[in-house]
Amino acid sequence: MSADFLYGIEVILNGLMAGVMYALVALGFVLIFKASGIFNFAQGVMALFAALTLVGIMEGQVPFSHLINEVFGTEVHHFGWHVPALLAIAITLFVMVAFAWAVQKFLFKHLVGQEPIILFMATIGLAYFLEGFGDLMWGSNIKTLNLGLPQGGSRVIEDMTAKLGGDDFYGFFIDKLDIVATGVAIVLVLSLICFSQFTKQGRAMRAVADDHQAALSVGISLNFIWVLVWSLAGLVALVAGVMWGAKSGVQFSLSLIALKALPVLMLGGFTSIPGAIVGGLIIGVGEKLFEYLIGPMVGGATENWFAYVLALAFLVFRPQGLFGEKIIERV
Amino acid sequence: MKLQTLTAVALSTALVSGSALADLVIPDLSYRTGPYAAGGTPFSDGFQDYLKMLNARDGGIGGEEIRILECETGYNTEKGVECYESTKGEGALIYQPLSTGITYQLIPKATADQIPLHTMGYGRTSASNGEVFNWVFNYPANYWDAAGVIVNYLLDENSGDLKDKDIALVYHNSAYGKEPIRTLEALAEIHGFNFKPIAVDHPGQEQKSQWLQIRRERPDYVLMWGWGVMNQVAIQEAANIGFPMENFIGNWWSGAEHDVTPAGAAANGYKSLNMNRIGDLPVFAEIKKHVHEEGNASGDGSNLGTVLYTRGMYAAMLAQEAIAKAQEIHGVADVTPVMVRDGMEALAISADRMTELGMENIGPEFSVSCEDHGGSGLGIVQQWDAGEGKWVALTDYIEPNDDVTGPLIDEDSAAFAKEAGITPGCYAG
Numbered sequence: 001m002s003a004d005f006l007y008g009i010e011v012i013l014n015g016l017m018a019g020v021m022y023a024l025v026a027l028g029f030v031l032i033f034k035a036s037g038i039f040n041f042a043q044g045v046m047a048l049f050a051a052l053t054l055v056g057i058m059e060g061q062v063p064f065s066h067l068i069n070e071v072f073g074t075e076v077h078h079f080g081w082h083v084p085a086l087l088a089i090a091i092t093l094f095v096m097v098a099f100a101w102a103v104q105k106f107l108f109k110h111l112v113g114q115e116p117i118i119l120f121m122a123t124i125g126l127a128y129f130l131e132g133f134g135d136l137m138w139g140s141n142i143k144t145l146n147l148g149l150p151q152g153g154s155r156v157i158e159d160m161t162a163k164l165g166g167d168d169f170y171g172f173f174i175d176k177l178d179i180v181a182t183g184v185a186i187v188l189v190l191s192l193i194c195f196s197q198f199t200k201q202g203r204a205m206r207a208v209a210d211d212h213q214a215a216l217s218v219g220i221s222l223n224f225i226w227v228l229v230w231s232l233a234g235l236v237a238l239v240a241g242v243m244w245g246a247k248s249g250v251q252f253s254l255s256l257i258a259l260k261a262l263p264v265l266m267l268g269g270f271t272s273i274p275g276a277i278v279g280g281l282i283i284g285v286g287e288k289l290f291e292y293l294i295g296p297m298v299g300g301a302t303e304n305w306f307a308y309v310l311a312l313a314f315l316v317f318r319p320q321g322l323f324g325e326k327i328i329e330r331v
Numbered sequence: 332m333k334l335q336t337l338t339a340v341a342l343s344t345a346l347v348s349g350s351a352l353a354d355l356v357i358p359d360l361s362y363r364t365g366p367y368a369a370g371g372t373p374f375s376d377g378f379q380d381y382l383k384m385l386n387a388r389d390g391g392i393g394g395e396e397i398r399i400l401e402c403e404t405g406y407n408t409e410k411g412v413e414c415y416e417s418t419k420g421e422g423a424l425i426y427q428p429l430s431t432g433i434t435y436q437l438i439p440k441a442t443a444d445q446i447p448l449h450t451m452g453y454g455r456t457s458a459s460n461g462e463v464f465n466w467v468f469n470y471p472a473n474y475w476d477a478a479g480v481i482v483n484y485l486l487d488e489n490s491g492d493l494k495d496k497d498i499a500l501v502y503h504n505s506a507y508g509k510e511p512i513r514t515l516e517a518l519a520e521i522h523g524f525n526f527k528p529i530a531v532d533h534p535g536q537e538q539k540s541q542w543l544q545i546r547r548e549r550p551d552y553v554l555m556w557g558w559g560v561m562n563q564v565a566i567q568e569a570a571n572i573g574f575p576m577e578n579f580i581g582n583w584w585s586g587a588e589h590d591v592t593p594a595g596a597a598a599n600g601y602k603s604l605n606m607n608r609i610g611d612l613p614v615f616a617e618i619k620k621h622v623h624e625e626g627n628a629s630g631d632g633s634n635l636g637t638v639l640y641t642r643g644m645y646a647a648m649l650a651q652e653a654i655a656k657a658q659e660i661h662g663v664a665d666v667t668p669v670m671v672r673d674g675m676e677a678l679a680i681s682a683d684r685m686t687e688l689g690m691e692n693i694g695p696e697f698s699v700s701c702e703d704h705g706g707s708g709l710g711i712v713q714q715w716d717a718g719e720g721k722w723v724a725l726t727d728y729i730e731p732n733d734d735v736t737g738p739l740i741d742e743d744s745a746a747f748a749k750e751a752g753i754t755p756g757c758y759a760g
Contacts, residue, residue: 141368152570173571
């Protein structure tokens with residue numbers, strides 16, 4: 001097989017892996033939109049906040065230390081201990097649940113019945129608040145995530161596939177972190193599906209997603225469900241923050257990963273978990289292949305642009321996305 | 332009684348505002364929040380700590396207290412312009428925007444307002460032509476100098492021969508990232524190497540395609556013009572594909588501690604340019620004594636001595652020297668922006684002066700003139716030692732390629748002059 005053909009396959013494989021990373025971010029959007037009709041602009045910042053909290057706890061950093069030192073004239077920065085990863089993850093999840101409760105209690109409870117655009121604007125405000133809050137709590141420096149996640153190309157895959165081509169083919173490059181991310185994404189999606197299908201709370205969540213008023217009439221607490229959904233979105237945000245943060249360190253640009261999720265949502269649909277996955281894979285492969293085949297002819301850096309063009313093309317023919325629910329409004 | 336009280340209040344207000352007006356106002360357009368905060372914070376800490384130290388130790392510059400006006404830009408061009416507009420009325424003497432995007436917007440504004448801009452190692456390269464850009468200074472070096480320094484370093488490493496070598500440039504797909512392309516293309520023609528620019532879109536969180544391309548094409552060297560998250564991801568991706576780190580060289584905005592630490596040991600051997608030397612300078616002890624121990628440190632005080640802290644401090648020192656020179660030229664301590672411009676144009680930084688300031692060899696010796704606002708353009712190459720967790724200077728100051736960049740600067744500045752209707756010439760007041 002020719003090297004160009006094999007490198008094309010390598011690009012597709014890496015596109016699939018990148019798509020999984022995009023889907024991890026998109027999942028959080030889908031969960032909240034499906035259950036409450038809110039397009040959560042703050043999902044990217046939630047991923048940043050969750051990752052910041054995880055690293056801060058692991059490193060034994062004193063939260064709000066800058067503020068404390070400024071007010072009390074102290075010099076405290078660290079507790080002097082390191083928290084094991086699993087315990088730190090558990091504490092971070094608790095923080096994200098507390099955040100979900102606070103969002104419901106102090107924000108959306110007061111906006112019940114408002115237009116979707118008002119709710120969307122509220123999430124924009126929430127994004128800015130959370131970004132500033134994260135900065136105040138943990139500082140703006142780049143933090144290294146030490147969860148022991150593997151990095152670098154898999155030598156095994158590279159060596160095994162090197163023989164497929166000639167001397168100008170070096171084997172497939174597959175990042176070990178991407179393999180782990182794929183495994184984590186599969187487990188996460190299966191868990192979410194099992195949760196929504198086989199648990200009482202999951203069924204209640206689906207009932208709320210189908211019809212708020214009908215769910216309310218059979219005794220389901222909307223408040224509880226919305227806290228639950230935001231908590232699940234917090235869990236997804238933590239996973240996304242960890243995977244993206246492992247590549248670049250945990251830093252404030254992590255909030256921008258939400259931009260990678262938007263075309264995925266447009267393509268896969270805002271209400272479908274499988275849609276987020278399939279949409280992520282299509283965007284990942286599409287943008288990588290376009291960059292590989294067409295990019296060199298137009299100066300490169302086409303990925304962001306192409307992802308949105310592809311999503312727009314889908315919108316024209318299928319406005320609800322591939323797996324989204326078709327909206328029929330009678331007049 | 333009432334009249335007396337009112338008179339007393341009016342007098343005190345006049346005295347207070349009078350003393351405020353007499354301050355030397357230096358704005359700090361910083362970015363401590365947002366995606367680029369990790370780079371903006373240490374720079375601003377160094378900039379402010381040094382000026383605070385001058386206030387505490389020397390009573391300011393020439394006996395005039397310095398008043399720092401910090402304004403958060405978030406590395407956002409619109410906010411940067413807002414910061415400029417909201418602070419210039421306070422009597423700002425000199426602006427250092429720390430952003431190429433903001434610089435481009437401020438060049439016409441600062442020129443019209445007659446306030447000097449200092450864009451150290453960033454901004455519009457052709458601004459080094461002082462006859463066109465009377466109010467803009469980019470000493471001690473610019474991007475085109477940086478490209479020349481890197482190529483000269485590689486020539487030295489390859490016994491003066493780069494013929495048929497493949498050199499790729501991974502660059503931020505913005506005005507900043509594209510700056511060195513013309514110079515590198517010109518140098519590729521002269522030295523016979525194959526040059527390949529590879530663009531990375533903002534913010535640079537995802538670079539898989541670019542590094543797969545590098546893995547396929549296996550260039551001999553990869554250069555980088557990055558900023559923010561692009562740097563950390565590029566270094567990690569280079570390590571992932573097994574690209575030899577010693578052949579990967581960033582510019583001076585891609586060579587701070589936070590650029591390499593996320594990749595851990597894998598970043599060992601990565602190189603970058605620097606326009607200023609790093610190390611334990613005597614001035615740090617002065618800053619500790621007069622600023623940090625007094626509880627006045629900017630930020631949390633943890634950045635002292637890092638690459639970008641040192642560069643911010645260096646920038647503040649260059650502002651101090653320009654103001655001192657303006658005071659000397661005009662014989663007044665309370666200088667105006669126009670006088671500071673004169674000071675900048677007459678600036679000469681010698682080795683003795685740097686030693687006297689406790690910053691021995693922090694930058695190259697250089698002098699500024701009406702024609703040349705760009706300084707010497709020299710830079711060093713440094714390498715990351717992951718084991719020790721520090722940057723190590725590999726070279727002394729390396730010359731750029733003035734013979735190549737000079738005509739490019741003339742051409743670009745002439746085009747700007749034509750477009751803006753400027754008749755080139757020295758500022759005559």
